[in-house]
Amino acid sequence: MSKYLLNKFLFTVDRDPELVERYREDPRGTVEWWESTQANLILNCHGGEASTWLRFEDAEREALAAHDYVKLFEMGAHPFLTLTLFIAMFERDYEEPLGFQKEYARKLAHMSLPYPDIAT
Amino acid sequence: MAELVAVIASTVHPFYYRASTATGEDRPPFADEWVRKVEAFRETLTRANPDVLVMVGSDHFHQLWLDNMPQFLVGKAPFYDANWYNEEREFGLPRMVFKGQEDLSSYILREGLDAGFDLAFSNELRIDHSITCPIITLRPQNDLPIVPVYTNIFAPPLPQPKRFVELGRTIRQLVESWPSDKRVAVIGTGHLSLELGGPRQFGPHGPDPEFDAKAVEWIAGGDIEGCLSEVTLDSLHKPGNATHGFMDFMLMMGVAGEGEKADYVDTYDLFHTMEAYFTWYPRGGRS
Numbered sequence: 001m002s003k004y005l006l007n008k009f010l011f012t013v014d015r016d017p018e019l020v021e022r023y024r025e026d027p028r029g030t031v032e033w034w035e036s037t038q039a040n041l042i043l044n045c046h047g048g049e050a051s052t053w054l055r056f057e058d059a060e061r062e063a064l065a066a067h068d069y070v071k072l073f074e075m076g077a078h079p080f081l082t083l084t085l086f087i088a089m090f091e092r093d094y095e096e097p098l099g100f101q102k103e104y105a106r107k108l109a110h111m112s113l114p115y116p117d118i119a120t
Numbered sequence: 121m122a123e124l125v126a127v128i129a130s131t132v133h134p135f136y137y138r139a140s141t142a143t144g145e146d147r148p149p150f151a152d153e154w155v156r157k158v159e160a161f162r163e164t165l166t167r168a169n170p171d172v173l174v175m176v177g178s179d180h181f182h183q184l185w186l187d188n189m190p191q192f193l194v195g196k197a198p199f200y201d202a203n204w205y206n207e208e209r210e211f212g213l214p215r216m217v218f219k220g221q222e223d224l225s226s227y228i229l230r231e232g233l234d235a236g237f238d239l240a241f242s243n244e245l246r247i248d249h250s251i252t253c254p255i256i257t258l259r260p261q262n263d264l265p266i267v268p269v270y271t272n273i274f275a276p277p278l279p280q281p282k283r284f285v286e287l288g289r290t291i292r293q294l295v296e297s298w299p300s301d302k303r304v305a306v307i308g309t310g311h312l313s314l315e316l317g318g319p320r321q322f323g324p325h326g327p328d329p330e331f332d333a334k335a336v337e338w339i340a341g342g343d344i345e346g347c348l349s350e351v352t353l354d355s356l357h358k359p360g361n362a363t364h365g366f367m368d369f370m371l372m373m374g375v376a377g378e379g380e381k382a383d384y385v386d387t388y389d390l391f392h393t394m395e396a397y398f399t400w401y402p403r404g405g406r407s
Contacts, residue, residue: 004186007186008186011181011186014206015204015205015206017205017209042187043187073317073318078181078275078317079316079317079318079361079362080181080274080317081181081317083317084206084210088209088210098322098391101321101322102322104321105318105319105320105321105322105323106319108318108319109319111318111319113357113358115318115357115361118276119276119277120186120275120276
């Protein structure tokens with residue numbers, strides 16, 4: 001399992017306004033494009049020096065493609081990264097202030113301590 | 121030698137800026153009292169009349185990333201741009217620019233390395249809300265040069281709590297031995313109990329009011345020994361999954377000193393996490 005790569009996806013999408021919108025509108029396509037062209041890029045290095053070994057496991061790819069933040073939490077993706085990106089994508093769909101954040105908490109209500117390990 | 125004129129520890133609430141500047145229907149009911157408390161807290165820094173601010177905070181996966189993650193990092197640059205796109209997006213924070221106090225950065229790096237802390241450094245650091253929020257609350261005119269110090273409270277494996285306390289003690293020694301006539305304040309931001317991206321997030325109070333009460337008592341009383349006897353990397357998961365930010369409060373207790381009671385203490389029970397504000401005036405620091 002590659003918690004690091006899950007986090008790398010969340011991190012690189014969250015910091016790019018265009019990618020945030022693209023992932024919201026077309027999650028499956030964005031995940032496929034990202035895994036095939038971006039996953040192995042070492043940040044701050046040109047493409048000729050990319051890594052060769054990073055890929056998602058099927059369950060990880062599916063969790064990202066399904067916008068399944070509960071599954072991402074269960075897999076040990078960094079909760080701050082997941083929360084921040086998902087707020088950016090979905091807070092706008094809720095009338096009440098913090099409506100999305102509270103629903104997010106409710107959907108995780110079955111989780112108890114200790115939470116999944118987030119160490120990478 | 122430089123004089124340490126104030127030690128300030130604060131929670132860091134990125135929603136303050138938006139809440140305090142909102143008007144009319146957008147202004148939340150808790151904003152006025154929050155502003156009043158923050159302005160009273162601000163006065164404790166103003167009164168110390170500092171020339172330079174050492175700012176302790178933590179990057180939230182903005183510039184520091186898992187391919188190259190330092191545990192403790194000191195900025196050394198003439199300027200620091202600040203706040204990131206995703207902080208503008210989520211919190212409405214403004215872009216800011218800070219002046220750096222490079223000679224103090226150099227001194228802390230050289231002497232810190234020689235004192236046993238293998239500090240990382242950055243010559244081009246864009247800082248985030250862990251440092252901009254306390255400037256907004258404590259020094260909104262943003263007229264003083266800074267030395268940013270980042271700690272890793274975020275991406276395990278993390279340093280042990282006692283290491284944060286030791287770094288705080290070392291920062292104190294280095295500020296007080298810096299050959300300069302400047303008046304220095306050390307300001308650090310941390311968290312009390314906090315949950316982010318988990319089932320206990322965004323409740324009507326912080327996730328663990330009992331921990332918060334105990335934490336405020338430790339900090340206000342300078343009870344480093346008591347705090348270290350109960351707080352471990354494992355125990356901090358219990359009050360909330362982002363409570364490791366409490367270790368920056370422990371660092372600030374190290375700056376203030378064992379048994380040193382805070383001269384100013386205030387708290388504000390808000391949704392999501394409790395606010396807490398502490399100021400110490402070290403001996404001779406009163407102006």
